[in-house]
Amino acid sequence: MKRSLVSLTLISTFIASFPLIALATPSRTVDQTVxxxxxxxxGGLAxxxxxxxxLLAGRTVCLTEITDWVGGQISAQGTSALxxxxxxxxxxxxxxxxxxxxxxIERKYGELDPGDCWVSDSCFLPRDGHVILSEMLRDAARRGRGQxxxxxxxxxxxxxxxQTGGERRIQSAIAIQHQPANGAPPLNTYPLSQTITDAYSYQNSRLFTKNIVRFVPAAKAGNAPNWYVIDATETGELIALADVPYRLGIDPRSYLEPSSSSATNDPYCTQxxxxxxxxxxxxxxxxxxxPPFYQQYASYYSYELPRLASFPLVFTYRRIWSPRQGEDMRFGGISFTAPTPGDISMQNWTWGNDYRPGTAADNLVYTRNQLQSTGQLQPGGWLGGLRVETLRKGEEHAKGFFHWLVAGTTDSQLGPGVKEPHPNNRYLAGxxxxxGTAHGLSKYPYMREGRRIxxxxxxxxxxxxxxxxxxISRRDYSDSYYRLVLSPQSYRSLKAALAGLEAASVIAGTIPPRDVMRRTRSTIYPxxxxxxHYAIDFHPCMLQSPAELPGNIERPGERLGAGQAYPFxxxxxxxxxxxxxxLLVSGKSIAVSHIAAAAYRVHSFEWSAGAAAGTTAAFALERAIAPxxxxxxxxxxxxxxEALQRRLAQNGNPTAFPDTSIFNEAWEDWQ
Known part of the structure; x- marks a missing residue:
């Protein structure tokens, strides 16, 4: 179906602003060519x-990661709850x-959920996520005879x-590997905000000795593609470096994105x-x-909802280790076992250690204009594309949340008389x-959204x-809100897009939009x-800067698109x-909208996207065909x-859910 001319014009203008980039030259001698x-x-899940x-396909794979752990969400980012x-x-x-x-995971612990958490069937220690995945990669190389x-x-x-043979290709990539300098403290002593600029700088420092690596394709005869570069970074670093068209933040409201909180693009508001x-x-x-900074953030913290206003419930939400089972408890309709001494909880809470900037003054992921103004798109100028001050405040904000949990007596959303101190807990650092850090915070923040191609x-x-x-949304858009905020033409386009086989009749006007029944499935892609499969789950940016400003609220309308999604x-x-x-893109930076990205971000999706990228690249090398x-x-x-899709299926990497074809409209059973 054709897309809206208005939205296409906006996108076309956006694309036109991306010139071709110049080649980069390292400012230091290359130490190693690989x-x-x-x-x-x-090195996240994707x-x-x-x-x-x-590796299972027998290929030579170079994997880079800013931290010293593989696994991303389940290890270095600490969200080890599937x-x-x-x-x-x-x-x-x-x-x-x-x-x-x-x-x-189950073999390691003798059970899938050693934390006995209630948010997931599997909560475990982040360090073990790294160990398990490292073993899996070594085993894959051995089994597939890859390197x-x-x-x-x-x-x-x-x-x-x-430009090579009519195609634009990445010919090589320069990387910086850092290790502790002589006499410097070990890795993971300092939080990311204190080391990220150094990590992206060519020169040695008092903290780090640098090894400059040039990655190049394996030698291959002819003009066939001889390597692929995959951007699986958390924020879409390579797509920014390569300066390809991408989107960031909120998309303009249209019939494709009818629940958008903005009539225009807002690149500063990400999750x-x-x-x-x-x-x-x-x-x-x-x-x-x-902590000396606690009062700056104290007015933000909250249990959020009355049904969640229980410390034992919050503690066990993502409890990652529980050596002995506590007594059965129930609060707010949720059943769980009480915390007992020795239990370890990982905290990831929206009105807690989530830090939610959303303005041009404090956004975390730099826009293209911000990258240009800070010199990061100049040769040798790339420094990670993140606002360091916002990283620092996110670190303080998280440590402040621990203090609120154990000593706080206020609640920003629920008022007085709700929050009590819980001193029988200690912060784990070392x-x-x-x-795995001396400061106790995750090695890298859990990122829900970055640049999207x-x-x-x-x-x-x-x-x-x-x-x-x-x-992907299960919403039927029959609410009067959508008739009010969309133009009559856009509303008709919305209903036509949802009408399935009746779309032509809606476009022709023989079926009124109000009579259209929403198709009961997601879009099927050839x-x-x-x-x-995951809900459209939002952690919205805050309206004003700084995010912790007393009385600050979430960006109005950002949760409108939240809700259940069909398997996709x-x-x-x-x-x-x-x-x-x-260049292939995997993980959170694939081509999704701001609202769709709220579902295309969790563990099993990241793995499936990565499996697709690895299989596609290996297939393309084998067949000498570009993706x-x-x-x-x-x-x-x-x-x-079709041959690629057969290979994915034969290898145990599904491309469609069972019984979810265009001929079977009964997708409501998928919860």
Missing amino acids: ECELLVAG GVATAYEA DERATQRQQLFYSRGYLELRRR FKWFPTTVIKDLQIA GFTYTFAMEATEQPQRHAE LDSPM LGRPTLAYPQGFAISEID DAVGIG QIPLRAMIPQQIDN YQLIARIPFPEPQL
Whole structure:
């Protein structure tokens, strides 16, 4: 179906602002040159899954990661509680690597949920997430006879891009690997805000000795593509460095994104980020000195809702270790077991350690204009693309939340008389702590949203492909709100897009929009290479700056799009950026809208997207075909694309949910 001319004009104008980039030259002599068939930037779940599948296919994989742990969400970011939907979990309908991860967690502990948490069927220690995934990668290399080259504490600094044989390709990438300098404290002594600028700088420092690495493709005869670069970073670093078209923040309201909180694009409002931490229940009360910055953030913290206003409930929400079972409890309709001394909880709470900036003065992920103004798009100028001051405040905010949990007596949302102190808990810090850091915070913040590519133009998406709100939401949009905020033409387009086989009649006017029954499924993509299922779950930005401002509120309307989603697919078009022909995107930076991104971000989705990227890259190398060529003729059949989809399915990486075809409209059973 054709997309709105208004929205396409806006997107077209946005694309036109992206010039081709110049080549970069390292400002220091390269210490090491490394050949790869796949260079995977980002060692989170998407990056690990990419490497896992490529290694099983016998490929040489270089994997870089800013921290010293693989696993992202379940390790370095501390959110080691698997977010899963009930039906998918009951059927165990996941990618083979994700199933193996679950099996190894259970084998490690003798059970899948050693934390006895109530938010998930599996809560465990972040350090063990890293250990398990490291073992899986080594085993995949051995089984597939691939070669695994692991580069921890390594960031991509520069890309060399050139026109070759009618294609624009990344020819090489310059990276910086840092290790402690002589006499310096060990890694993970300081939080990210104090080390990130140093980590992206070429020169040695008092903290770090740098190893400059040039990644290049493995030698190969002819002009066939000889390597692929995969951006699996948490914020879309390579797509910013390569300067390909991308979106950031809120999309303009349209029939594709009818629940958007803004009539225009707002690149500064992304979902909140979280520094997680671990705390342990103790027999005796602990002394808790108030942090010097606590009062700056104290007016923000809250249990959020009356049904959640229970310390034992919050503690056990993401409890990651429980050596002995406590007594049964129930609060707010939720059943759980009481905390007992020795229990360890990981905290990730919206009105707690979520930090939610949303203005041009404090946004975390820099826009393209901000990158230009700070010199980060100049050769050698890249410093990670994040606002360091906001990272620092997020760190303070998280530590302040611990103090609120154990000593606070106020609640910003529920008023007086709700919050009581709970001193029988201690903050876990140290290199041997669950987070593996001397400061006790996660090594990297849990990122829910970053830059999101705009895919290549295709027949139905002439200005660039993207997955939108209406492609996955269960909402029927019959509420009068949508008739009021959308123009009559946009409202008719919305209803036509939801009408399925009756779309032509709606467009022709023979069926009034009010009579349209919403199709009971998500959009089905002919180029599907993976799957996911999760609710559209928002952690909205705050309206004013700073985020912790007393009396501050969430951005109005941001939660309007929240709600249940149908099981959805990951189309290959969402992983192929414009302008660069050997770059694939995996994880949170695929081509999704701001609202759709709130569902396309959890553990099993990231793994499925990574499995698709690794399989696609290996397939493209084997067949000497570029991924963009697989989608060039959509919606017409493409034998090579069908062969890729068969390989994914044969390898145990599903591209569609059971019984969810266009002929079966009964998707309501998927919860």
